[in-house]
Amino acid sequence: MRIATWNVNSIGARLERVLAWLELHQPDVLALQELKCTDAAFPLMEIQALGYEVATWGTGRWNGVALLSKVGLSDVTIGLTDQPEYEGALEPRAIGATCNGVRVWSVYVPNGREPDHDHYSYKLEWFAALQATVDAEMKASPALPLAIIGDFNVAPSDDDVWDIAKFENSTHVTPAERAALISLQSIGLVDHLPRALKGAPYTFWDYRQAAFGRGWGMRIDLVYANAPFEAAITDCWIDREERKGKGASDHAPVVVDMEASA
DNA sequence: ATGGCTAAACCTTTTAGA
Numbered sequence: 392m393r394i395a396t397w398n399v400n401s402i403g404a405r406l407e408r409v410l411a412w413l414e415l416h417q418p419d420v421l422a423l424q425e426l427k428c429t430d431a432a433f434p435l436m437e438i439q440a441l442g443y444e445v446a447t448w449g450t451g452r453w454n455g456v457a458l459l460s461k462v463g464l465s466d467v468t469i470g471l472t473d474q475p476e477y478e479g480a481l482e483p484r485a486i487g488a489t490c491n492g493v494r495v496w497s498v499y500v501p502n503g504r505e506p507d508h509d510h511y512s513y514k515l516e517w518f519a520a521l522q523a524t525v526d527a528e529m530k531a532s533p534a535l536p537l538a539i540i541g542d543f544n545v546a547p548s549d550d551d552v553w554d555i556a557k558f559e560n561s562t563h564v565t566p567a568e569r570a571a572l573i574s575l576q577s578i579g580l581v582d583h584l585p586r587a588l589k590g591a592p593y594t595f596w597d598y599r600q601a602a603f604g605r606g607w608g609m610r611i612d613l614v615y616a617n618a619p620f621e622a623a624i625t626d627c628w629i630d631r632e633e634r635k636g637k638g639a640s641d642h643a644p645v646v647v648d649m650e651a652s653a
Numbered sequence: 654a655t656g657g658c659t660a661a662a663c664c665t666t667t668t669a670g671a
Binding site: 400427428453544562603 | 657
């Protein structure tokens with residue numbers, strides 16, 4: 392079974408690449424982030440034509456998450472329990488479903504913008520809601536393989552950015568953000584490190600300043616797995632190739648290969 | 654061999670991304 396996550400930075404702009412990637416790598420489950428479209432505008436027919444069931448939560452210009460599966464898609468959960476709002480709106484940043492006996496959450500954690508910004512405190516509150524939601528699920532079904540996959544918008548360690556000196560007074564590397572990840576680990580989740588096919592294990596390279604060509608990347612798209620999920624993993628890798636060329640997302644897919652489950 | 658932003662909407666500027 393192959394499960395992948397990919398922040399596509401607009402499913403509309405990325406559709407041809409996504410379809411080609413699905414055909415090439417044949418994931419059983421794909422978690423998407425930053426759809427940047429409404430549920431009604433999601434290219435459902437094109438994805439279904441490749442054999443996938445689809446669950447989406449998108450409200451328009453910003454955010455948006457989805458789960459695609461060709462091994463079943465049940466118990467779909469839209470959003471987190473007691474998910475915090477931002478400026479009065481419940482943003483589409485988390486969707487969960489059970490696929491072939493595996494619980495998968497596709498998440499797009501708030502960016503935070505600046506450490507003293509309201510968006511930053513929102514980010515930390517959002518992490519707390521994510522943890523509470525998943526903790527309750529794991530307590531209800533301890534043997535069920537579960538993983539949170541997606542764009543966490545936090546680099547877990549200094550080694551997960553190309554130059555930590557460039558991140559003074561910026562989000563993604565602050566102690567409080569990293570503490571949110573450590574807290575997720577405290578409830579039984581493991582940050583499963585992907586194998587870097589080439590170079591550093593980054594998953595994001597900014598569009599600006601030719602960041603990709605310079606190797607200015609970050610590992611912020613993460614796989615947080617519980618023990619049953621972790622035990623089934625046989626490989627985990629970053630498809631850096633997908634970041635290349637015209638029309639790429641600024642994030643690369645992260646792929647998890649695992650033993651087939653029930 | 655990878656390339657100096659990109660995308661969507663409030664659309665000729667603004668907002669957000671990280």
